Amino acid sequence: MDIGRFFQYIASGTAYTLGVTLIALPSGLILGMLFAFLAVYAGKIATRFFSIYSTIMRGIPPIVLLFILYFLMSGAINLTPFWAGSVSLGIISSAYQMEIFRGAILSVSADQMMAARAIGLSKIQAIRTVIFPQMIRIAIPGWSNEAAIVIKDSSLVYAIGVPEILRRAQLISASTQQPFLAYTTAAFIYFTLVFITNRLLNRAEQKLTIPSNP
């Protein structure tokens, strides 16, 4: 098989990799941010509950969780491996993202909340106008890391039958006996995706930096 075809076959899995990532990462974001705010502001029971959720989800290897969630979902609703895998990865990521946002919220000092309440803002208004904008800036570096992880973890859905980059590399390797070439090709593609993502997020972080005198 010539190099061009080789590369093209593996690279055509990129659409699936991106698809999985673009479902998993945003769903993890929405859930993670919601959980983080609830964990910090919605009272003791909420804090305890999300703490347990986070501990469990982060204490099990993602691939194991993927299988559990995938087969759990099969019983209830009939989703294709692509959707089931993406949603599962989103749920897994929500736990890690929750911790990122929770840490960022707590880094915005409690005094900011106090000052906001002191001028008559309600708790929700304070969260929206004072806590959230500061929290986002603090969260970007950690989130950039998580985005890279989700891109890489998307490869796990090979195990449930999604024809993404890794699985294609495996198949090509099996038919052509060129494992090194197959896997370094896959590695190159993943690396490129992660690199671009990190660059974009760095740019965003710089744009959002609040001016100050050193």
Place this chain on the structure above:
Amino acid sequence: MIKPILTVKNLTKRYGEHTVFENINLTVNEGDTIVIIGPSGTGKSTFLRCLNLLTKPNGGQIWLDDQEITAKDVDEDQVRQHIGMVFQNFLLFNHLTALENVKLGLIHVKHMSKEAAEAKAREELARVGLAEQADHYPGQLSGGQQQRVGIARALAMDPRIMLFDEPTSALDPELIGEVLEVMRKLSFEGMTMIVVTHEMGFAREVADRIVFMEKGQIVEEGTPDQLFYHPQHERTREFLWKITELYGKKEKEA
């Protein structure tokens, strides 16, 4: 007829076993400047934060004008609009410019239009001498400037009473003056204020009444004249002597 703006009856605050203060009574009339002095850690800041319900007292009542704000179904956010607070650590919103800091409450709490809020915010910043710094971020301002923005932010809400919690304790000495000057002006303009501070000069010149608090109790209360020159309690005398020594003034009272 002098009207009390703030009335405090039997206010008590406990943290678990530890009583911070107990059965505090205080009346603040319109236009009064009350300065609270006393050793650190005696509950002065906690007391102040109870007045605008940031901290919940365990016992007692507080009235703002005719409304009992410690009553059960009170809308606290509503109440806090009318009580301004200035913090030791300024606590400006770091992601907003000075102007935006002052505007925030006007837009979201007073529901003013963008234009009206902008105009009023500029007015307040000018009042504290910071018209030029409107578009600066807190990180670009000195401590004294930040605190003045903090004062403008509180003043913009047109509060009935202003609470100052050790407003100059976190400032470098050369920056203290500009903040005290703003506060002095406010007091002369007739603002009702309660100030917790160690600045004895300010207390002596500006206060209508000085309250000496120690170990969660009001030990003595009176005019500056009374407290500085004729203190009733030994503790008051001791404390004032110590603190004026600390601040470089070696005046001992008879």
Place this chain on the structure above:
Amino acid sequence: MKKTLVALSVLLIMAGLLAGCGEQAPTSTLDKIKQAGKVVVGTSADYPPYEYVDETGNYTGFDIELMTEIAKRMGVSLEWVDMPFDSLIAAVQEGKIDMSISCFNYSEERDQQVDFSDPYYTSQDAFLVAEGFTGTITDPADIVQYKIGVQSGTVQDEWVTTELIETGLMPESKLSRYERVDQAALDLQAGRIDVLVADSVPAQALIKQFGGFKIVYEVQLYTGPINIVLPEGDKALRDEVNKIIKQLQDEGFIDQLAVKYFSE
């Protein structure tokens, strides 16, 4: 401590739900296939010459061509789903795929979870070694002295586990299980294993592709007939598939395929 207990109970609840999901009421998959106008077939396309990808990136191989013809005769289109071999049985069980063709041998263990079609071909096992191998193997049990490799989830895996390890003839540490057979071949090349126990047809393919290997012994252990894997209890589907298999056997179609893919 309390946190641990709550965490454990949540895990147990999840496990319970999962266990409850195992049983599926037998519905007519055949009806579903006819209605949808397509059959979803699972395979593990890393097993030349039974199933693999060709130069243009399409699935090809003995099983692939056979199933394509079967679908044609069923009057439906075919959708392939590729996944690691040891995920296929569960996928049929869970109804994620309608059936699977992937060089499956019959086994009692598998029979508890899925059904089998009639055999469409017969395979046997081969012991593959590097060309420089100096040992003698006259009996399958002779391999216990060597480091063994198998593909995980295959009947070769089952044979080694049941006949050699569980009987105490060989310690488990001498067995390496691989997700794919070409991974095992790489280790054979590197000397990390001495003997690769695999289906003889892919073993031949590995010799052709890698070079430097030879088959020292061929036998039928747990192998033998290979079948299509079908959902449990679906008689209608099984009858339909078996009917077509018999047709293809009688027409000589399968023999032609064997010549195309298996001869040298």
